[in-house]
Each structure stands twice: as C-alpha cells, then as structure tokens.
C-alpha cells in the first residue's frame with residue numbers, strides 16, 4: 001500500500017501537448033504506468049492525478065471527495081482561478097446538501113423535454129448565422145461567425161440576458177478564465193460580470209419576465225429560498241458555462257471533421273439524425289474540451305487503486321485521459337462516429353455531471369449537420385499549422401478557424 005509522501009519531483013501538471021489534437025504524451029504514459037500519482041501544480045502543491053476511466057468515475061461518484069474550492073488542499077487551476085474565487089462561489093464548487101438545494105431549483109429547466117422547447121430558437125439561430133456567412137465574403141472565421149454566436153444567443157434567450165451585451169460578457173468571461181492571465185484582471189472581470197448580472201437580476205426582481213432568471217426570481221427569490229448573491233452566482237455560472245464550452249466544441253469539432261472528410265460527409269448525407277447524434281458523442285469524447293481535469297479534495301482518507309489518499313489532499317480526475325483509456329475505448333485516439341457504446345465522461349460524472357448537457361447536445365447535433373449541409377465544400381482557408389489553440393484556457397479549443405467553401 002502506497003501512502004502520502006510525494007516523490008522527490010513529481011511531473012508538472014498540466015502537461016504540454018505535442019500535437020493539438022492529441023493528449024499530452026506524458027499524460028498517456030502516466031495512465032499506462034502510474035495511473036494514480038502525484039503531480040506538481042503552479043503553486044508547488046502536489047495533488048494526486050487520476051487518469052484511468054474506472055478510477056476517474058470512482059473519484060467523481062465518491063462523496064468523500066469534495067468539490068469545494070475553498071477547502072485547504074483544493075487543487076486550484078492557477079492564480080487567476082484562485083483570485084476570482086474570493087467571493088461566494090456557485091454550486092459547481094459546493095457539496096451536498098447545499099449543492100443539491102441549488103441544483104434542484106434548476107433541474108426542471110434542463111430536462112431533455114424542456115430543452116426540446118428551445119429547438120426552434122437553435123434552428124432559427126443556426127439558419128440565420130449560416131445565411132449571414134453565405135451572404136458575406138470569404139474566408140470567414142467560423143469561430144466568430146458561427147461557433148461563438150450560436151451558444152451565446154441561445155443562453156441569452158434562455159436566461160433573459162440581452163444578446164446586445166454579448167461582446168461585453170464574452171470578453172469578461174475570457175479574462176476571468178485565462179489561466180495565465182493576470183490574477184487581478186481575472187478577479188476584476190469576475191466582479192465586473194457579477195455587477196452586470198446583479199443589475200439584471202435586480203431589474204428582473206422588480207418585473208420578472210418569462211425567462212430562467214425571471215422564473216428563479218418568482219419561484220425562489222421571492223420565497224426567500226435564494227438570496228440575490230446566490231442568484232447572481234448561478235446566473236454567472238450558467239452564462240459562462242453555457243457559451244464557452246459549446247462554442248469550443250463547435251469550433252474544434254468542425255476542425256476535427258474537416259480533417260476527417262469522409263465522416264463529415266456521412267453526417268451531412270445521412271437521412272437519419274441519429275448519425276449526427278452519435279458523432280456528437282464521439283467528438284465530445286475525443287476532444288474533451290474541459291481538459292484541465294475535474295478538481296476535488298479528499299475529506300476523509302480514501303483507498304483507491306492501491307493508494308491511500310489522505311483527508312485534505314487534492315485530486316485531479318483527468319477526464320481527457322479517461323476518455324482515451326484503451327481499456328474502455330478501442331483505438332481511443334481515432335475519431336469513429338459509429339463508436340458504440342460511448343459512455344464518455346466529457347460532461348463529468350456523479351452529482352456535478354453537467355446540468356446543461358441536453359442543451360449542449362441539442363446545439364451540437366443541429367450545428368454540425370446544418371453547417372456541412374449548407375456548405376458541402378467547406379474547407380480550411382489557411383494551412384492547419386497556422387491555427388492557434390487555447391492551451392491556457394480551462395476549456396480547450398481553436399482560437400479562430402478561417403474557412404472557405
């Protein structure tokens with residue numbers, strides 16, 4: 001049985017990718033050779049890194065691992081994420097029963113059935129953006145023309161945030177999340193965004209409309225269940241999680257499909273939408289855009305895979321490594337849109353599993369198919385070694401994607 005002392009020089013985490021489409025080679029090596037091991041973070045701390053699929057799911061399903069970013073030992077992603085977490089966080093960093101209380105207030109907003117009511121908004125937005133692309137000059141940056149405005153428009157519609165403010169909140173969100181940005185700039189961006197949402201929530205408290213924030217106000221703020229601060233924290237989580245993740249999945253997903261034209265053609269030509277549905281799952285698995293690991297801290301001693309993780313020690317459950325674990329996924333580094341079963345952990349696992357996944361799926365399923373149908377000859381407008389990737393963001397993606405058709 002191994003116990004706590006860290007090896008003399010644990011490897012630094014996160015590890016560098018050598019290919020923008022692949023896992024960092026050192027991460028794959030650890031999964032094969034030392035699946036539960038210590039790594040060194042930016043602040044010198046040495047949490048455990050868990051890389052195998054079964055172990056990642058075990059960590060995320062175990063209540064002895066806390067998601068509370070305020071607990072000592074929690075492995076923060078960087079100085080900026082620590083700096084912006086000074087205030088009360090949202091429920092993504094809470095544990096039950098507090099987490100359950102918050103999540104329960106939102107569950108009915110994100111069921112598969114409820115999300116289907118957003119289909120017309122998603123379809124109309126997709127059509128409008130694609131028509132805008134067709135009407136303009138070429139090349140087009142697909143990130144700015146399609147990948148980002150689609151989820152931004154949809155999350156604004158759902159929450160009741162004016163889309164006219166999108167440039168503002170997209171910018172604050174980027175400043176807030178950049179792991180190598182200035183910590184005081186990240187904290188400032190978080191405060192600025194919170195102040196903006198506070199004004200919006202206050203306005204809705206006076207005159208609630210038929211949108212998610214309005215419904216939260218009517219059902220939970222007016223009853224005293226939810227404070228103004230908590231409502232702002234929830235709105236901020238939904239606004240940021242609702243656009244960054246899906247936007248990067250669209251951009252990087254399209255790029256991946258352009259590199260696999262035969263699979264893109266299948267999505268385009270299939271009458272059965274199930275082909276696009278399966279392709280979305282495969283892209284979610286392969287790309288795992290939330291690529292900096294799910295962060296937890298042990299609240300009790302836990303034995304896992306022959307290792308004892310002591311109370312107070314941090315744990316990083318590397319979903320990207322788990323999603324390419326050859327023990328679970330055959331030929332894991334290859335894109336196979338027919339892969340079945342495909343029980344990836346790209347949306348996490350356990351109580352914090354992504355609340356917005358029905359919405360993300362709806363947007364992605366419509367977006368990829370409609371794009372390749374409208375532009376069957378879509379191709380990169382620059383050599384692919386000119387593309388730049390979001391290595392320092394907690395959500396991975398391609399910075400811009402110049403395309404032509």
Ligand code: HEM
Pocket residue numbers: 067091092093103155237238241242243245246249289290294295346347348349351352353354355356357359360
């Ligand atoms: C492809 C797009 C998306 C990906 C890859 C993704 C990924 C994730 C992951 C990995 C988690 C788990 C975090 C953890 O365990 O620490 C999560 C949680 C969450 N996501 Fe997403 N997400 C996506 C889209 C969305 C959308 C569209 C929304 C909202 C409309 C959303 C809202 C949330 C919320 C509220 C949580 C916190 C859940 C909780 O703590 O109970 N996500 N997401």
